[in-house]
Amino acid sequence: MDYQQKPVMGYNELNHPCLNRPIRCIVKLGGAAITCKNEIEKINEEDLQIVASQLKEVMMPGSSSSKSIGMDWSKRVESSDISPNVDEFGDQDLIEPSNFIVVHGAGSFGHFQASKSGVHKGGLNHPLVKAGFVATRISVTNLNLEIVRALARESLPAIGMSPFSCGWSTCERNFSSANLSAVARTIDSSFIPVLHGDAVLDESQGCTILSGDVIIRYLAEHLRPAYVVFLTDVLGVYDRPPSEPGALLLREIAVKEDGSWSVLKPRQEDMSRRVEITVAAHDTTGGMMTKISEAAMIAKLRIDVYIVKATTTHSVRALRGELRGGIVPEDWLGTLVRFSA
Amino acid sequence: MDYQQKPVMGYNELNHPCLNRPIRCIVKLGGAAITCKNEIEKINEEDLQIVASQLKEVMMPGSSSSKSIGMDWSKRVESSDISPNVDEFGDQDLIEPSNFIVVHGAGSFGHFQASKSGVHKGGLNHPLVKAGFVATRISVTNLNLEIVRALARESLPAIGMSPFSCGWSTCERNFSSANLSAVARTIDSSFIPVLHGDAVLDESQGCTILSGDVIIRYLAEHLRPAYVVFLTDVLGVYDRPPSEPGALLLREIAVKEDGSWSVLKPRQEDMSRRVEITVAAHDTTGGMMTKISEAAMIAKLRIDVYIVKATTTHSVRALRGELRGGIVPEDWLGTLVRFSA
Structure with a gap:
């Protein structure tokens, strides 16, 4: 791994x-x-x-989907059969x-x-x-x-x-x-x-x-x-509501010891202040401002946080941990929130 | 009360x-x-x-059913409306x-x-x-x-x-x-x-x-x-499987300090032994033998246990606690398991 x-x-x-x-x-x-x-x-x-x-x-990277057996044996509305094939468990290794x-x-x-x-x-x-x-x-x-x-x-x-x-x-x-x-x-x-x-x-x-x-x-x-991944419904954190024209995906946010944060990537002179204002404007419960604040508090612990869109290849890469310890690759879309001394 | x-x-x-x-x-x-x-x-x-x-x-004996408001506000399959009428809560006392x-x-x-x-x-x-x-x-x-x-x-x-x-x-x-x-x-x-x-x-x-x-x-x-009530699908504990002809409902079981128990009511010379054998015969998980043993262990703590059929007036009387501290009335159908010095 x-x-x-x-x-x-x-x-x-x-x-x-x-x-x-x-x-x-x-x-x-x-x-x-x-x-x-x-x-x-x-x-x-x-x-x-x-x-x-x-x-x-x-x-469970070692498990092939053909061999794995489901663990929800409840009756489903669409099917009356809930019985697992017990024999299939016989030659299974525990992964x-x-x-x-x-x-x-x-x-x-x-x-x-x-x-x-x-x-x-x-x-x-x-x-x-x-x-x-x-x-x-x-x-x-x-x-x-x-x-x-x-x-x-x-x-x-x-x-x-x-x-x-x-x-x-x-x-x-x-x-x-x-x-x-x-x-x-x-x-x-x-x-x-x-x-x-x-x-x-x-x-x-x-x-x-x-x-x-x-x-x-x-x-x-x-x-x-080792790391934390936030799976959400947009690619990551933007500088304004993602539906607005010209909304920019923030790729990397650095968090300081005192909890303050700034946008490392993309670099823009006054990005940090702009984000703070525009993100707050569309914040509701669980909104982006809350998300950045929570992520920042985790990053302060020296634990990297990846905010990424669920169901994408970007989320798989973040979940797998392959983005850790280096420069975030250009073809990865998401927001990394990390500690910076 | x-x-x-x-x-x-x-x-x-x-x-x-x-x-x-x-x-x-x-x-x-x-x-x-x-x-x-x-x-x-x-x-x-x-x-x-x-x-x-x-x-x-x-x-909640003080609450009338007409005034009370449900606490499950989930969407039901049979109804799309999940909204409680918030106004109805206004004049409600907390019961x-x-x-x-x-x-x-x-x-x-x-x-x-x-x-x-x-x-x-x-x-x-x-x-x-x-x-x-x-x-x-x-x-x-x-x-x-x-x-x-x-x-x-x-x-x-x-x-x-x-x-x-x-x-x-x-x-x-x-x-x-x-x-x-x-x-x-x-x-x-x-x-x-x-x-x-x-x-x-x-x-x-x-x-x-x-x-x-x-x-x-x-x-x-x-x-x-103060007391324990077992709601079950039969009237109480019988001397044999309730479906068998002549099955007798045991009305009162006394439990001694050492955990042994005997049938007080109805009185029969060799009831205790008969029960032990015949009840064990139809015992499965959660069966009557387990039920008596568990009830006996609670009764040993000087806590009365009522084993009674759910949904009946007998269960309401037991739940209400109205059978406590006296002789179990003849018109109450169920099994009382209690401590006896």
Whole structure:
């Protein structure tokens, strides 16, 4: 493999257990990339299948698709046969996936329920917030189940883990309790944890929304992956809304120790300031400004972040780790956010 | 309310947090009661709806069904409208449910996947077991989601919590790690945790199945509910398979300090021995012998257990706690398992 493993370190006061094998990559599966943005609770099945297939190619390069057997044995609406052929497992070698964690956003799941009720603002003593909390969790766990199934159909040993059930909670919307031992044990057993943005309890305001991006930052800090990949629905980060004429794809962003960032490539005199203004203008929940900020906080940890369009060859290259440690090639389309002393 | 709250006590070395309010009841929703036994992954929608409605009546007696607003805002296949009427929440008082925990079995979910692969016997290094582990979790979390949704539609603030995600694991198939703080915080926030039998990691054999009954015993021991109700698909425990002619419903079983048990009602000279033999004969996973053993272990903790048919008036009376502390009335059909010094 052509990526370098970094030593596992940085465990903190929350008593995170050591991993037997370091994490290779944390993948953010953006909600926009795998759900239909304009239709409530609709998965983009086709793209999700491609993403799952690419993840398999990257995580288990030794497995041929002809031999691999799906791990979703549930009854499907379109088929009554759920029985796996047990004999096919007989001569299979166990192919252990390299250590990945998948975290997905909510996309068109959960967002409606959360915004309608104001779960992120807290207040569980209000009937609407309480109902919205329950409704949000139903919606996002539903999406989680479907993503786990899509990965399992590609023979990836995916395990759904809801932050709420993991006991993760916040205080003033920042992590206050997030024991990672369950996630670590899952990885050490060669499973792929599939986490997601979730409604959680908050010590100060009762409840809030814990976003997938915040989860990734936390995991990156404490589990030290070799690199992080954000799979999204556009090629990367642009200097203005990508739909606008002349929108420029930012290829490389450098993050300084103090968290400030600047565009290294393409070089333009006043690019940094322009980006800051124009990106902010089209920012919504999970928008590009949030994405750059979250990516910058990970890059500050000396962990490279690739923001790239899901289902493309560019995403496969980023996921495989082949862009690491050198100059980003001209034919790779995406945004690298990295630390620069 | 006509039930007596017992003091919360018995927290052990696993450092379980104290509950602000004691648990009133742990409800076991038997897999057979809410799924169609002979059809894989088929929910008994009608019975599940009745159970949810009865649980609501018992947990939130102050709420009229006309005013209550559902908490499942997901898109349903049969309806495109998922929007709750937010105005309706305006004049609603928050009705806090009394402290219940729901634990459900797998029924026709998960069982096929688990038995086909032998997950309960462990061995994650075998491709079939590993695939079966993933497949089992997909199936049981799917059922969990549907049960949570059914409860939420009845305005019960249900929160799905998977034992695997809670970080619970076993050693030699007994609980080795089961931090209850997430469950306790969920209850203290006036939600209803909905747990389930699950595939979990096992320190000695890699993995196993943690059954709903074992979970209930553990919760009973550490959270000390006032009483426990097993909702099943027959009236209670019989002296032989209920389908056999002359099968007799056992009304009251007394459990001694050493765990041995005897039938108090109906009184028959050699009942105890007869039961032991004939019940064992038709015992399968989750069968009656297992049920009596699990109930006996809870009863040993001085916690009464009612085994009763779901969806009946008998189950409502048991859930309400109106049978507690006295002689079981003649017109109540079910089995009480209780401690007897």
